[in-house]
Amino acid sequence: MTTAKVDERDWLVWPDEGVSRVPYQVYGDPTIYKxxxxxxFRGSTWNYLGLEVEIPNRGDYKTTFIGDTPVVVTRDMDGSIQAFVNRCAHRGATVCMDQCGNAKTLTCVYHAWVYDMKGDLKGVPFKNGVNGQGxxxxxxxxxxxxxxxVKVDTHLGVIFGSFxxxxxxxxEYLGEKMCGYLSRIFSRPVTVLGYQRQLMKNNWKLYFENVKDSYHASLLHLFFSTFGVNRLSQRGGIDLDETGRHHVSYTYGSLNEDLEAYRNSDLRSYSSKYELKDPSLLVGRNEFPDGITLAIQSxxxxxxVQQIHNALAVRQLLPKGVDSCELVWTYLGFADDDDEMTKIRLKxxxxxxxxxxxxxxDGGVGxxxxxxxxxGEKExxxxxxxxxxxxxxxxRATESSIRGFWKNYRELMGY
Ligand code: FES
Ligand SMILES: [Fe+2]
Incomplete structure (x- = not known):
């Protein structure tokens, strides 16, 4: 008797229209998540792990994830950056439990196996047994x-890992164009101003789509439109790399450019009734020579990577099961910022x-x-x-970069 080989890919039939349709099954099917x-995540991709400035000294480490796999990133005693899975080679316990720290070795609490900062095993208690036994x-x-x-590579002080x-x-993975955009922020030394973390009750891809969706910004975000921070009528566009997997959405223009034209349109989100009690929130400096005031790069x-006027941040997206994900915000400034600039960024x-x-x-629409x-799995x-x-x-009145995401997704997943 022969058994038919079941291929889980058969469970998903992508619509004939291609990347302009996305079957809802991809957001809720545990087999697809796996x-x-x-x-x-454990395939041929480079995943953001952190910034060199987060582990400047020998022995520094931070814990993070690639997909849902726990990972430790370290600055080894020889100064090199290392990454390895945070899973004890003995019986699988998480070895490193802190979010960050400094150490010469990492010891698993379960049976105290000791690893160096390269992840190599250096000590095993009772290796020779006790009193000649065991x-x-x-x-x-x-x-x-x-x-x-985990394979590590860095570019402009940004640490990436791959399985x-x-x-x-x-x-090469990012391509010249995306490296160019990345260098807007990372071509000079950055400092970390702080972190925030957020759990969202949605599949990770829904957040990635949201980030690539420039269409929603002035419609969903009433704050943007009410106070004229970002309007779809502003000059800007979408830039994709050759594969379609990475993107940048960019906008030019000062806060007051063509605000009048916008006010005369009949968008539901614009209301002249409101004004900011503390307008200093929107006071900033033009710091990028290219004139781009808002850039979101995925x-x-x-x-x-986010530049919203002077608010700079990296957001790391971590899948946490089929219907949940975590977003880790790392807020950035430049090492040579004066105090006032730091205050502007924080505000x-x-x-x-x-x-x-x-x-x-954005944390709610997903x-x-x-x-x-x-x-509606079949819808x-x-x-x-x-x-x-x-x-x-x-x-920016386009969903082209979302289609780029799905093009690449289908190729990697074999759909
Ligand atoms: S599981 Fe880590 S030492 Fe046993
Ligand atoms: Fe948004």
Missing amino acids: REMDFI GMPQGFDMEKLSLQK DQQIQSVQ LFPNMI QSNLVGPAGFVSLE ELVQKGIVG QSFVEMGGTSVESQPF
């Missing part, structure tokens, strides 16, 4: 019991984060979709704003 962890068998080889190594030891360099599969950072005047809604699609979304193609466009 496949994403294998084929995307202990590890002959041939026990500590060299074979390292923590699982694919053969993967191309980060620079680097597949887990990094978002403007009230726009973003879990309770930000603008970002609050959940609206997650709730809305229940029972699909409609993603035709700006056409059906995947391309850079000199305007």
Whole structure:
């Protein structure tokens, strides 16, 4: 008797329209989630792990995740950056439990196996047993019991990790254009101003779509439109890399440019009744020579770089099961900022984060979709704003970068 081989890919049939449709099943199917962890996060991608400035000294470490796999990133005693899976080679316990710290070695609490900052096993209690009894068998080889190594590459002080030891360099993976945008923020030394973390009750891809969706900004975010911070009528566009997997949405213009034209339009979100009691929130400096005042860059599969006027941040997206994800915000300044500039950045950072005047809604709409699609696994979304193609466009009333995400997703997942 032969058994038919079941391929879980058969469970998902992508609509004939291609990337302008997304089957809702992809946001709620645990089998698809598991496949994403294998084929995307533990596959041939570079995942944001952190910044060199977070682990400046020998022995510094931080814990994070690639997809849902726990990972430790360290600055080894030789100064190199290392990363390995945070899972003891003995019986699988999490070895490092702190979010960050400094140490010469890492010791698993369970049976006290000791690892160095490269993740190599250096000590095993009772290795030779007690009073001649027990202990590890002959041939026990500590060299074979390292923590699982993660490949590391850095670019402009940003640390990336991959489970694919053969993967191309980060620079090649990002491509020239995306490296160019990344260098807007990371070409000079940065400092970390603080962190925020937020749990969202939606599939990770719904947040990634939101980030790539420039269409919603002036519609969903009433704060933007009410106070004229960002309007779809401002000059800007969408830039994609060749594969479509990374993107930048950019806007030019000062706070007051064509505000009048906008006020005369009949958008529901504009109301002249409101004004800020403390307008200093929107006082800032023009600091980027290219004149771009708002840039959101997404680097597949887990990094978002944000410049909203002077509020700079990296957002790291961590899947936490099929219907939940976490967003880690790292707020940035430049090392040579004066005190006033730091205050400006911190004040403007009230726009973003879990309770930000603008970002609050982004943390909510994913959940609206997650709730809305229940029972609609065979239905699909409609993603035709700006056409059906995947391309850079000199305007923002488009969903082109969302289609780019799905193009790459389908290739990696085999759908
Ligand atoms: S599980 Fe880590 S030492 Fe036993
Ligand atoms: Fe948004």
